[in-house]
Amino acid sequence: MSYLLEPQCLPCRRRFCGLSAAALRCNGIALLLLSLCCSPAHAADTGKMNAVPVCAFTDAVFDPSTDVHAIERYQHSIAMLLKLGKFADLDCAADSARSSKARFSGGSWKLHRIYAGLNEPQPGHATEQDWLDHLRRLNRWVATQPNSITARVALAASYVNYGWAARGTGYSDTITDSGWELFGQRLQKAKEILDNAATLPDKCPEWYVVMQQVAQGQSWDLRRTTALFEKAASFEPGYYYYYRAQATILLPKWQGEEGDSARFAEQVADRVGGKAGDILYYETAVAIVCACDEPEFVHFSWPRLQQGFAAVEQQYGTSLVDVNSFALMAYKFNDSVIADAAFKRIGDNWDEKTWRTEAWFNQNKAWAAQFAPMEARSRAIKLEARANLETAEGLSYKKEFDLKFAAIEQSCIQKSGADLGKFQFLVKIGKDGIAQDAWMTQPTAVATCLMRELGASNARKEKLFPEPPHDSYWIILDLDPSILNTAAK
Numbered sequence: 001m002s003y004l005l006e007p008q009c010l011p012c013r014r015r016f017c018g019l020s021a022a023a024l025r026c027n028g029i030a031l032l033l034l035s036l037c038c039s040p041a042h043a044a045d046t047g048k049m050n051a052v053p054v055c056a057f058t059d060a061v062f063d064p065s066t067d068v069h070a071i072e073r074y075q076h077s078i079a080m081l082l083k084l085g086k087f088a089d090l091d092c093a094a095d096s097a098r099s100s101k102a103r104f105s106g107g108s109w110k111l112h113r114i115y116a117g118l119n120e121p122q123p124g125h126a127t128e129q130d131w132l133d134h135l136r137r138l139n140r141w142v143a144t145q146p147n148s149i150t151a152r153v154a155l156a157a158s159y160v161n162y163g164w165a166a167r168g169t170g171y172s173d174t175i176t177d178s179g180w181e182l183f184g185q186r187l188q189k190a191k192e193i194l195d196n197a198a199t200l201p202d203k204c205p206e207w208y209v210v211m212q213q214v215a216q217g218q219s220w221d222l223r224r225t226t227a228l229f230e231k232a233a234s235f236e237p238g239y240y241y242y243y244r245a246q247a248t249i250l251l252p253k254w255q256g257e258e259g260d261s262a263r264f265a266e267q268v269a270d271r272v273g274g275k276a277g278d279i280l281y282y283e284t285a286v287a288i289v290c291a292c293d294e295p296e297f298v299h300f301s302w303p304r305l306q307q308g309f310a311a312v313e314q315q316y317g318t319s320l321v322d323v324n325s326f327a328l329m330a331y332k333f334n335d336s337v338i339a340d341a342a343f344k345r346i347g348d349n350w351d352e353k354t355w356r357t358e359a360w361f362n363q364n365k366a367w368a369a370q371f372a373p374m375e376a377r378s379r380a381i382k383l384e385a386r387a388n389l390e391t392a393e394g395l396s397y398k399k400e401f402d403l404k405f406a407a408i409e410q411s412c413i414q415k416s417g418a419d420l421g422k423f424q425f426l427v428k429i430g431k432d433g434i435a436q437d438a439w440m441t442q443p444t445a446v447a448t449c450l451m452r453e454l455g456a457s458n459a460r461k462e463k464l465f466p467e468p469p470h471d472s473y474w475i476i477l478d479l480d481p482s483i484l485n486t487a488a489k
Contacts, residue, residue: 055092057081065105068320068349071113074104078117082134087141087151090114094150098204101238106319107279107312112241114150115206119157131162149204152197157210159190163217187217205239208232212245222255233268240280243268244287251288251296261288262299269304275311282308286322289329291356302333324351331364337379339364340372381426381439385476393469400466401429401475408464412449413481419445420481427454431471433463446481 062074081090096102097111104110118138121130138158141151163186167179175183191214194207208228215225225246232242243265250256250264261284269281281304289297309326323345330339343365355361388394405427413420423442430436435454440447457464 055089055096057086057089057093059093059104059110063105064108064319064321065317066320068324068351071104071108071319071321074113075117076122078114079122082118082137082141085137085140087144087148090118090141091145091148091150094204095202103316104319105317106322107283107316108319109239109241111204111206112209112239115154115157115209118150118154120161126165131165134158135162147200147202149197149200149202149207152193152200153204153206153210156190156193156197157206157213159186159193160210160213160217163187163190183217187214190214191218203235205232205236206241208235209239209241209245212242212249216245216249216254219255222249225249225255237272238276240283243280243284247284247287258296259299261296262301265300266304269308275307275315278304278308278311279315280308281305282312285329286325289325289332291328291354291360297329297332302329302335305329306338320346320349321351321354324349324354327364327368328354331368336368336371336375340368343368378439378441381428381474382424382476385426385474388469388474389476391469397466397468397473398475401468402477404465405477408450408453409446409479409481412446412453415449416445416481421446422478422480422482423447425450425477425479427475427477429465429468429473429475431467433465433467434458434461435464436472444481446479 059074062070062077064070067073078090078093081093094111094114097109097114102110104113120126121134126134135155135158138151138155141148142155145151163183166182166186167175190210194211194214197207208231212225212228212232215228220228229242229246232239236242247261247264248254250260252258252260265281265284268284269277271277272280281301285297285300285305285308288294288300305326309322309329312322323342327339327342327346330336330342346365350358350361352358355364389398421442421444423440423444423446425441425447426439427435428437435458438451438454440451454464
């Protein structure tokens with residue numbers, strides 16, 4: 001323990017009564033708290049120094065680009081400041097983050113993460129006594145610093161979460177009468193705190209986020225929630241948590257219809273435009289994707305999500321939590337190539353909030369590793385085949401090829417019965433006109449038959465097709481077997 005408690009900090013040790021050194025160390029904040037305790041800003045407490053810096057709290061030790069738990073540890077350190085009654089330090093940190101609009105690597109707003117460390121007892125599952133102690137501390141902060149917008153918003157956010165603790169997260173028909181009553185009372189308390197906070201001279205973007213949570217819990221009508229969102233977006237356009245909250249409200253299980261959340265994300269992203277719009281689109285989708293069966297996510301545009309993620313990293317740097325979210329998105333869109341690349345970046349730094357269990361993370365990581373090489377080959381073949389069609393020589397050859405291929409296609413259609421689903425089919429032709437290879441995107445009966453027929457012709461060294469412009473020439477076909485002779489037409 002000597003490396004945690006230096007001799008010059010011994011006068012500060014009594015302040016950590018009830019907090020074991022092991023607990024501090026596992027939270028990754030012991031050094032931070034000890035430096036805060038013994039920093040010049042707190043020297044007046046020990047009577048050794050009079051100089052007081054602007055803020056004693058530092059977040060320099062938290063790096064989301066190298067530590068997947070960095071944000072979580074940062075939030076725990078904020079929670080610890082509350083437990084220690086360091087209200088001035090909390091106000092200083094929040095005021096600094098609010099005025100500077102500072103972000104962590106990956107783009108997460110530091111201000112939002114401060115509130116995340118204050119809006120419920122941390123860490124672990126909170127008991128009723130934990131909640132009462134937490135609210136008592138926040139009320140003492142409000143009483144001590146009556147003009148602190150941060151204290152009021154944190155107290156309101158805690159009452160929202162305290163309400164959900166009473167309600168539970170299950171379907172409405174599983175909630176007890178007392179659960180509903182407490183939920184309503186606590187959300188109304190949160191709204192009253194926010195209404196009072198609105199009269200303070202200082203304003204905070206997180207105020208709107210918490211009011212959106214109240215609106216969701218109190219089932220405001222869509223016109224009213226939309227008006228609230230527009231006011232929030234006007235106050236601080238880049239605070240993407242407004243957009244996440246509104247997208248959640250627009251889910252079918254709340255106020256919206258199928259596709260509403262994705263359409264909202266597209267509309268606001270288009271309104272902003274450019275890379276900033278793509279970033280907003282991606283950040284909004286982060287609130288919708290989950291390790292669960294959420295059908296709304298498939299309505300988002302996968303190409304635009306990729307653009308948004310790339311833009312986030314280009315502008316704000318890397319966050320390992322975001323890489324985890326992006327890998328989950330790739331899995332949801334069945335893109336093994338992008339997923340495999342993301343999983344390789346993640347390594348063992350999997351995020352529990354994203355994947356829920358390490359077993360499911362490893363399962364998807366294995367899936368991506370298995371199928372990515374095949375999918376990458378398929379994509380390369382398609383690119384080559386489409387490039388062949390962009391030349392006059394390629395277009396001319398395609399017409400000749402289609403006439404020969406039509407007979408084989410028609411024969412397979414007749415043999416395949418009712419299995420007439422659409423599919424893509426790729427064929428590689430040697431310089432002598434012999435089919436060298438084939439590739440199908442869907443294993444339909446017709447596609448399987450075509451593979452079998454071309455394989456047999458190759459074994460016989462049968463020249464089925466005209467000589468191509470060059471050896472190993474790929475042709476791509478979009479086939480609809482429900483229409484005979486599609487290729488010829």
